[in-house]
Amino acid sequence: MSACLLWFRRDLRLSDNPALTAALARGTPVIPVYIHDPEAERPWTPGAASRSWLHHSLTALAADLAVRGSCLIVRRGPALDTLQALIGETGANAVLWNRLYEPALVARDTRIKAALKRDGIEAGSHNAALWCEPWQIATGSGAPFKVFTPFWRALATRLPDAPIQPAPERIPAPREWPAGLSIDELALRPQLAWDQGFYAIWQPGEAGALARLASFIDDGLHGYRDARDRPAEGGVSRLSPHLHFGEIGPRQVLRAVQRARAGGEVPERDAEHFLRELGWREFAHHLLHHFPETPDAPLNPGFAAMPWRAVRDHEAELRAWQRGRTGIPIVDAGMRELWATGWMHNRVRMIVASLLTKNLLIPWQHGARWFWDALVDADLANNTLGWQWVAGCGADAAPYFRIFNPVLQSRKFDATGRYIRRWVPELADLSDAAIHAPWTLGADAPRGYPPPIVDLGASRQRALDAYARMRAAG
The missing domain is CATH 3.40.50.620 (HUPs)
Incomplete structure (x- = not known):
């Protein structure tokens, strides 16, 4: 047979x-x-x-x-x-x-x-x-979308409604199985177990993905719109690695949200906001399909003239950023969370990316490569969209003059410093007011924690000047 x-x-x-x-x-x-x-x-x-x-x-x-x-x-x-x-x-x-x-x-x-x-x-x-293939959605003129909101309006009218197929009870087997390798023989795990902290919080596989979805629907979706920006809280789904590896499908997530919404278990605004966030994942794949060069090159060709700092001038700052030793607590907390868990809260991803590309003027490709190696949810489409968005050179990008102030972001989204205290324990004894900018304490700043590697005010102006030169060159 x-x-x-x-x-x-x-x-x-x-x-x-x-x-x-x-x-x-x-x-x-x-x-x-x-x-x-x-x-x-x-x-x-x-x-x-x-x-x-x-x-x-x-x-x-x-x-x-x-x-x-x-x-x-x-x-x-x-x-x-x-x-x-x-x-x-x-x-x-x-x-x-x-x-x-x-x-x-x-x-x-x-x-x-x-x-x-x-x-x-x-x-x-x-x-x-995906909910829809990247080539199935286009503007009225047949062109690809470059702005999310009209893309989402088009996608939202085409969300799939086919029933979810359950896992089969049996799968017919051949009379004889061909030979194969053991999974260990692929040597996927690191020789030094630096990843051992990952699996205290993650359960890879389909069972783990379904459990994560159920937990989020029960405990995280209600209030999602407000809680999703606060990194110390469990207000996000953490489904991204499960979606990336296909341990769960976006149709399954859609159906679970629709059931919760129809049953009155969650407010409409929370369900809609979460589905919209999944729409960004679809948008990322739409862009990658139509602009396959963008993992390495800016979507906006004008950014070819951006006066980024040369490698020899930023090596030390890049290493400090990678290791969570910038002296800026919210940034260091995020980079240490990444190293310890293979994941970082999305709000913090934007903050650390803004510091790298704008305050430090380090090309976004360096950050994208570091995330690619360190994230368990490293996805080429999402990674590319995120980094180009923050750098200002991609589709639907943040305006060039939007430079996240990490201290203000920290005070707004981690007001009591709970997230910082978890990942930067050397600052744990500081007051809620001081923990966001410990260098302001002068001689009373905690020993062993570095001063900021960059002046936030001066570097913001340097970035604005660099963007102005780029725009003039274009």
């Missing part, structure tokens, strides 16, 4: 998995496969934190498959060569998968689909990661 290869990538779940549903509908044995092919993603091969998460997520998926009488076949190497080898070993006549949207992977998958079809193999791809 023929069989179907089900090629898992970043869709590491069994419920709401369109490729799995299609594979089961064929009525033949299904052979789940994961192919480790990071070279195909260059120049954006997965970072260290992402690889760590992937190890745990694959382990969870393999266990979920085993419960259903199936098995995850793990291989390493170029994806097309590996798929063709598996077809030869198993007699499979179909390969199904869910789509990825990074430019390098789109090009690879296009080549793979064409090659398989030339060989007489059924090759099918599905959408498991």
Whole structure:
């Protein structure tokens, strides 16, 4: 009997998995496969934190498959060569998968689909990661959107309403399984266990994703619009790594929010605001699809004239920023949270990015690369949109003259300093008033904590002058 290869990538779940549903509908044995092919993603091969998460997520998926009488076949190497080898070993006549949207992977998958079809193999791809495909939404003139609000208005009329497919109870297995590697053999985990703190707060895998969603719907969605900006509170969903690895799908999240809203469990404004935030994720993929050069180049070509500081002039400041030693508490708290947990609150991401790109005049690409390596939710579309937004060079970007004052931001969104005290414990004994700017204490400032690496007022003016020179050059 023929069989179907089900090629898992970043869709590491069994419920709401369109490729799995299609594979089961064929009525033949299904052979789940994961192919480790990071070279195909260059120049954006997965970072260290992402690889760590992937190890745990694959382990969870393999266990979920085993419960259903199936098995995850793990291989390493170029994806097309590996798929063709598996077809030869198993007699499979179909390969199904869910789509990825990074430019390098789109090009690879296009080549793979064409090659398989030339060989007489059924090759099918599905959408498991987005509400709408990036090419399905356009302006009235057929152009891509560059502003979020009209994009969201268009997207909101096309939200999916298809039923969510539950995970199957059994997955038909072949008579013989092909050989595969163990997940450990992929060497995804770091040799030095710097990631051990991650999994005190995270549970990679589909079960962890569903539990996180349920917890957020029960305890976080009510009041979300106001609480989401306060980093010391549990007012955000923390679903981003689960969505990135496809341990849960956006349709599942949408349906859970709609049920809570329809049942009167949450105010309309909170539900709408959360869905709008998920709309930014869709917008990010829309932009990456239409402007594939933007992970490295500004969407606004005028920013080619931006007088960023040279590498030799900012190396020390960049290291201080990366290590959470800038002397600016809210920034250091965020960078230390990132190192310890692989994640950072979104409000704080904007603050630390503004300091780097505007107060320090360090090119946004340096920050994007650091986040790419350190975040468990490192997503090329979201990372690119976020950094270009703060730097002012992307779609829907913050105006060039908008420079976050980290002290004012800290006082507004972490008024009692609870977030700072958690991640910068050397400041824990300071008063609520002093903790946001300890250098103002003069000789009474805590020992061992550095003074600010930059004068916030002077550097703000330097940034405004730099933007003015760029605009004049354009």
